[in-house]
Amino acid sequence: MIRLEDFLYRGKREGYASNKPPITLKDEPGTKVYRYNEESLRSGLEYRLDYEDKYRGYYSFFGTEKVWKDQREAWMMSYSGRMLPGYKRPDFTEKTYSFLREALKNVPRTKPIRGPKRFTLNKDFKDFVYINSIEGDVHFFRGTEIIFFKGKEVYRCNYAGGSILHKD
Numbered sequence: 218m219i220r221l222e223d224f225l226y227r228g229k230r231e232g233y234a235s236n237k238p239p240i241t242l243k244d245e246p247g248t249k250v251y252r253y254n255e256e257s258l259r260s261g262l263e264y265r266l267d268y269e270d271k272y273r274g275y276y277s278f279f280g281t282e283k284v285w286k287d288q289r290e291a292w293m294m295s296y297s298g299r300m301l302p303g304y305k306r307p308d309f310t311e312k313t314y315s316f317l318r319e320a321l322k323n324v325p326r327t328k329p330i331r332g333p334k335r336f337t338l339n340k341d342f343k344d345f346v347y348i349n350s351i352e353g354d355v356h357f358f359r360g361t362e363i364i365f366f367k368g369k370e371v372y373r374c375n376y377a378g379g380s381i382l383h384k385d
Contacts, residue, residue, distance in 0.1 A: 219255070219266065221292060221380070222355055225284065225329040228253040228268030232282075234321035248273050272296075276305045282378070290381050292355075294330065298374025304366075313345070313364055313372050320347040320362075328355060331362050331376060356380040 231237075232251035239249035251270040257263070265287055272280025277299035284292040300310050319342065320332035328351065336347040344367045351360035357379035364372035 219257070219264075221284065222327065222329055224255065224266050224268065225292070225355065226324060226326050227255070228284070229270075229282075229324050229329055230322060232268070232270045234318050234324070236318060245273075276300050276310060289383070292378070292380050294376055294378030296374055296376035298362075298372065300372055301370060304371040309371075312341075313366070316342045316345045316347065317364060317372070320349075320364075330355060330358055330378075331360060331374075353379070 231253040233239075235251075237251070239251055242248045242250060249272055253268040254266060256265045265285075267285040267288075268282070269285075270280065270282045272278050277297075279297045280295070282294045282296070283290060300313065304310070304313070316338070317332075319338055320336040323333050323336055324331065325333055330351060332347055332349050334349055336349075337343075338345070346365045347362065348365070349360060349362040351358055353359065359377035360375070362374045362376075363370055
């Protein structure tokens with residue numbers, strides 16, 4: 218069986234971080250969705266894993282990421298974030314979110330929840346710094362990611378989640 222961490226790592230890299238265009242939902246205007254799935258038949262065990270990242274908003278946003286195993290919810294994360302006042306300009310916000318995607322492409326394999334603890338890039342993003350503070354592991358966690366531009370906080374996102382254990 219595939220480990221949750223391995224599947225999340227692949228799903229997140231195929232989601233928002235991938236720069237692929239999101240799916241839009243006709244029955245939920247303004248909602249953006251990224252999906253990824255894997256099916257396998259190994260050692261006589263057939264399974265299907267599905268990943269979905271679904272969010273609404275732009276300057277401020279709210280969303281969820283979920284994993285289903287054989288069509289049953291197995292993991293979930295809720296998140297909310299925003300550009301801070303004074304930085305809500307379309308060109309600057311898009312550049313900040315482009316930098317965020319670069320940070321999220323570097324999601325750690327051992328703890329594939331958001332980005333790395335710290336991330337910087339040269340070239341077009343030399344003035345940006347991504348910081349991620351997380352408590353817990355992939356099965357129960359909470360955290361905050363912050364983006365700084367020239368030493369000033371311009372973006373913040375809080376998140377929490379973990380594995381879903383059903384009664385039956």
